[in-house]
Amino acid sequence: MEQAVILKSEKNGLHLHLNPSLPFPTLLEEIVKKFKESENFFKNAKVAISFGGRELSEEEENQIVDAISSNTRIQILCILNHDAVTEEVIRQKTKALVELEPEPVPVAKKASSSSIYRGSLKDGQVLESTESLLIMGDVPPTATVISVGNVIVLGLLQGKVQAGAKGDDTSVIAATQFDPNRFMIGSNCYQREEKRNRFSFKSKNKTPEAKIASVSEGIIHIVPLEEFSF
Structure with a gap:
């Protein structure tokens, strides 16, 4: 069975590979769980995140960011498209x-x-x-x-x-x-x-x-x- 969420650390932030078949409320719970498990590692980190594996609406993306921010000490700075070349340039310049x-x-x-x-x-x-x-x-x-x-x-x-x-x-x-x-x-x-x-x-x-x-x-x-x- 495919995992609900796979968390990967990349040069331009954190990438969340999401299960495409799970109902969104269930997926949201699993994302919070995953971040809580990793909170000691990230501590008070300020990161950008990107999503993959399934299509998300802007509202769903915002719900994920709000859930992470509300349940952990991790601060999400922005959401990036998962395009390694383009987003790395944007990340460096924006920073x-x-x-x-x-x-x-x-x-x-x-x-x-x-x-x-x-x-x-x-x-x-x-x-x-x-x-x-x-x-x-x-x-x-x-x-x-x-x-x-x-x-x-x-x-x-x-x-x-x-x-x-x-x-x-x-x-x-x-x-x-x-x-x-x-x-x-x-x-x-x-x-x-x-x-x-x-x-x-x-x-x-x-x-x-x-x-x-x-x-x-x-x-x-x-x-x-x-x-x-x-």
Whole structure:
């Protein structure tokens, strides 16, 4: 009989291989049991997790994360797709971005840590942070994010974003699906020019790529995440 859950430690976090035939409530109990058995090993670890073996809805993924967080001292930072090459790049860059602290600026304290917002923002929602911000979800076109430090989105970024809100041009904005029409870094503003062409056959469903925006000599640069260096 196939095990309910197999826990594997990988470079980019923990991978849970899940039984595809078990009812989800039973599977959830088995996951909690497995993590409780391993809690002494992981202690107060902060990890990213990925899933395999069965298809999960976003709600089911969130239930698993909540169950682990509620029943153990393990802190789940984010959920990753189990793509070894892509996710390893994202993991390394995201870790560096979260740990990257903006330079001190007038009338503002230096951000010494990062805030984590888990879940997608709602339409029209405004999210503000006095430190670097990691969003584990999507930012829709009508949502707004304002951060004194960096803004990192593990999801689709389409809304308005301001990083370095107190004037810090060394802050960055990054997303695994980077597609904002307008954003600011410090005092530098970027507005994407919409090219309207009724003869264009470019697919509107093309998945946005993982990119990062930064400022150099007063100019905003947007590059693929894997090409960015610190």
